[in-house]
Amino acid sequence: MDTRRYRMVVTSGLDYVGTGALVDDRLRSWLKEPPKTYDIEAFAEGRNEIARGVTLDHDSATGTSGAYGRWRLRETTPDGTWQTTVLIRQTGAGPTWVQLDVEHLPDRPDVFPTPAKTPRLAGSLLDVLRARDGLADVTRMPQVIEVDDVHSVIDELCDEKRRLPVVVASTPHGVDFDAWLERTVDPLVRPLAGLAILYVLAPEAEPYFNRALEYHQVFAGGIRTYLPGVDPAWAADGQRHRVLSRRTITETPHRARGLLAQLPQRLAIQAPLPPELDSVPVLRARTKEGVGTSELERLRDENHALFEILEEAGREQRARADEIRGLKRELHETQQGESMLVGEYDEQYRELHGVKAQLLAVQKRLLILNAAEAAYTPVEPGPPGPASFAEILDRIADMPRVHFTGSRKVTLELDDQAYGSSWGRMTWDALLALQDYADAAADGEATRDFKQWCEDVPEGKHSISPRKIIRDESKSVKTKADWRKERTFPVPEHIDPARKLFMGAHVRIGGGNTIAPRLHYYDGACATHGIFIGYIGPHLTNTLT
Template sequence: MTRPTSSDQSDPPAARYRMVVTSGHGHTDTAALADQRLRGWLKQEGYDEPPAAPAPPVAGGAAPPEAARHRIGDRASLDLDAGPLRGGTGRYLRRRVRQPAPHGVRQTTLTVATPSGGPTWVRLEAEHLPNGPGVRSSGRVPVPGLARDLLPLLDASDGPAAVRDRPAVVGPRAVDRLIDELCDPDRRLPIVVASVPADLDRDAWLADAVRPAVANLTGLAVLYVLDHAARPAFNLALEYHPVYGGAVRTYLPGLDPAARGDGVHHPVMSRRLLEDDPRRAAAILAREPRRLAADTPLPDVLADVPVLRTLPLPPAPPRPGSPAAGQDARGARTDQEARDAQAAESAEAAEQSAREEQAGADELQRIRRQLQHAERLERSLLAEADDQYEALRHARAQVRVLTRRLVSAAGPAAADPAEVAGEARREEDANPATFAELVARLGEFPSLVFTGDVKEALALDERNAGPGWARLAWDGLLALQDYADAAARGRAHGDFKQWCEHTPPDCHPFPPRKAVRGESHTVSTNAKWKKERMLPVPHAVDPSGRAFMGAHLRIGGGGTAPRLHYLDDCSGTGRIYIGYIGLHLTNTRTN
């Protein structure tokens, strides 16, 4: 029979559930509560009552780990071990249950670990282990009922934030505490904050929309709902990261409330999606916390828990009347000697396997730390780049104002810095700050024709509450219009990317690196992905009513990575057709 293999490095986060919290109790009490709840859960599952667990060593003791393995049902087992942490600076207790599942095994592991003089940590992991390396895990591993039972018993927390199985209501007096939790530099879990529509009762909205939407987040996030009175103060404190109108926002660790560009990294879900498709809303809300739980490095104390050395299961007792039940003493001794020799051989192989598994676990922890550092650096640089781009836009607006004044020989007033800056700021403020405004003003571009789905563009407002994406898209439209005007007069001298690289001083610029001529060969030759980019055009451009729009503008960055796809037909109809403004279409990274 093929042994089930760990999915820790190969399967998507959906195939694994991982909860890591601190307990409000000491090691002994936490271990007792965990064992009590685990036994109750096994009884609910219909398994045999497990035997007494090995007692953990005293704090600071150097006793070797104690381990045992038991059958608790047909093809179901319970592993128990306890002992000192690696390095001897604390202690741990662990329980692992294996149950039969389609195409593999369902494995649930509960670990309690406490460093000397530190808080007690609890890790609960549930995963589907496929039978063999060539088999993928099937489906999403749901939130274990054990997690919902443990959280209130443990008084679980993530730093100063309480981790509950349902949202806590935040009133005006609790806003400062919530802000402190959001800005805690050491927090590990996302904080999900729901707002209440101004026209609805809080408790009704909480019961009908919020609780179903966060049902998959138990143990994966800290959950709050702002009442009507708390929302204004909260949004005033988080100017660049607000939530309102019945939306739900996921605040990831590393929040920078002073950075305008940081808002894009904390996704927003609209009231419309919560009401129209609750099941899809719940799945989307759980996606990023699941990924974060899988990718975040473990706390040091949990990383110091040694890997579990799997012991052989005790043999099933012989059935009455079977040859084994009736064999004589000599035969029994012979069989016992054979079993002892086999056990010794198995123990040696298990020890070697454990050493290799421990080395793999340590390497995975190191990679997770590197990934976390790289993601934080990327977010910081992207936020900094957004702030610098805002400053660059203002400087370029001043250059355009000055150029116009000089051309019109405006006289001494042309050089007044305060007046120039004020006019430039007024010009910038006139630009749309949302995609709803942008779509409403598409008629201002005589050479640009939008043929796409307005809903895709409007959905971007739900993912980013700041004006950065909309303003960058507007800059792209302004630059495309200037390019189309120049192309009509025969003065463009190349395609739009070349225009961006050599933009005349009196025209609107667009970052050349964000102007892409076409898709990669992989995308262009993939039938499904290419079909997504076959976007509407007038029949005068293509009789089929659709054309491939590989050229696009990069609007923003990060996982959502919005795009504006267009077709340059200046040499034909004299127009540029914009077939799509929305989230990144499928490619090798998004698939």
């Protein structure tokens, strides 16, 4: 896993012009800090030689697709070149993005690059840019979570727009909070500047925080790293978010520092860039002012073959950049899928363990009642479940109170996915539960919604975990026209004269993950209309997809 490069990606709380001015100022100050003593007066558009073996490329553009400014410093050393790139970017009315990369480029292909440490420039930029990641502030040093801050921090953990991990430190019982923060936590998280959102729990806030996050707690001096996409209601999701114990922190602080930094560093490099930054063209160093158009044309004519080689190299570079971009997206999706499967396996194991324990208790009770034969006689298995989504759609037609109105084509494409068989079983379980719920509602035995039915299901009826049932979409999804339209599906005229309805209620097929499919439905069971399934397919568009 490549953690050799440092990368910071945040949004600025200032406008594009203000961000550019501060970046320029902080970059100049950084270039004057010892041991650097570079000629910052040489700043200009194009390529600037600011010291022997040191160049600074600067380019910028403004157009209909937005604006960007970029500074690239290259420092030649005996073992290669150290490259530092700062990029600012704004499109439309969106925020100004800031990207900082530092990497070592060896001169020889057989030499392994030197890992890049967190540069002082990162902290310097965070100090002035009011940097943010989604709802959260990105700061150089950890912020203290007081009791009144707990709910807002939990909102940040669950924020769909968050890209960075959130690192939350707790305080051991009986230890002075200020001393723990200054001597232990601050040095430990210093390398994470720009790579994570940093917090430390005040002792008074810790019980409130852990009560709200039953499956994602942190306490006793431990430090927990919360990945994007926290699902507080899903017990299995807690396994995704690593905990660094107090023992490791206090006994081997150097090792703890490395362990804590590994995941944020890897995520920073492997996560796909935001589309705004991804769309910036590859930097091609330009000649400084003084070489006119006619001079360039003369050089082009005299070195036509060389120019063709350079142009071809440029095209090849852009093609490789596109290829790497695609591979990073695939890797990111694969890692999300792996994380989802781990959570699903854990949840299914717990359910299986609970069923086995219940079966053992029933068998013991039957033995006490002298019914040993009934206790251990094998039960004839019921009819097998559908083997594919194609078969699922066929079987829905035999459910009198469950109606499928969505696109068969979209649903059938799930059969080609790697997790199709597992997803098919989960979908069938959900449909059986919906069918029992709709039948009970028609008989007057269910007066609440589907989620409440599954929370207190009658004996002998099918159900699924209530945590998989979402009653409605988030406000951001419902208020964005394109996303709302995606979730509007056909229904019969007697359900709605417009013959279509927004179906925010849905079932998560799989974990709380954007890779796993969703089943969107309209609950008309208590109104004797039954259940209308408008969609079974891949996760629809939101801020994470």
